[in-house]
Amino acid sequence: MNEEVTLDIQEIFNVLKRKRKLIVIITLLCGIVVAIFNFFIISPTYEVRASVVIGKAAEEKAENKNNYNDVMMYQKLVKTYAQIANSRTLAENVVAKTGRLKPEGLQSKLNVMPQQDTQILDFKIQDKDAEFAYKALTIVCDEFIAQSKKIYPSNTIELLDKPVIPERPIKPKKLFNIAIALFMGFLISAGMAFIQEYMDKTIKTENDIDKYLGLPVIAVIPKMK
Structure with missing residues (x-):
């Protein structure tokens, strides 16, 4: 049971590692878009x-x-x-x-x-x-x-x-909004990564042969450098 859990966690990290470019791009894109809105478009209140x-x-x-x-x-x-x-x-x-x-x-x-x-x-x-x-x-x-x-x-x-002229706006809460955007961007991109991985049935490693076909691996061709 512990071995299965370890393998599942390892597979999750492997997927995140393989899709790291997608995750980084979408996460940063969400943060940048929200930052632009908060700093340049939304008027402070x-x-x-x-x-x-x-x-x-x-x-x-x-x-x-x-x-x-x-x-x-x-x-x-x-x-x-x-x-x-x-x-x-x-x-x-x-x-x-x-x-x-x-x-x-x-x-x-x-x-x-x-x-x-x-x-x-x-x-x-x-x-x-x-x-x-x-x-x-x-x-x-x-x-x-x-x-x-x-x-x-x-x-x-x-x-x-007495009323006092405020020095700082109460909203938008720029840093908070950007942090939320980055977090949501990570969740969305990670979800997309797992969906892509689930839909992709192509054989990439010897483990995939055993996983999808149930066949033993006789030999592996090494990568050319």
Whole structure:
């Protein structure tokens, strides 16, 4: 049994060795194509983040009226604030100030999510233009705070993390994509090599005579140098 396994593994390595040119060419070709797309064709996407915290008014804080029920109430209220941030009214106000996109376009780029079990809202915008993403999210935060204070004047909303212009794009992940392409190229080329080997029934070695014909080998003609 162990001998059969050893022979099978040896045969696999022999096939890979015989088809190494095909494997190398296809693997490198996949890596090169993906590298060209990632470095020269696909535009980088930048992400800008910000966060706000929602709580009591200053005078209520001074009276130390914070309790468990208040915290739970504000954690639930954060979801309502998230709806305000995602509203079309806010998007229209931001678009009017940025002079780009449509409200629907901004809403598709804007992601507002409450942090679980907190009074914090996370904002993020993704765009091909890092400076526009920064400018848009800054206006979104300002408009959100202004609108929220009109709707809930008794609550406070403070900017916890300000938007910052990103230095690096979040995608494409060039090296990761190239590594995946090389790996997939190897798998594809190895698969092609084994298919070719399986379909090829020509006699190449004395072992093939015994394997395919079941005949004994009487003599072998040496290779001419």
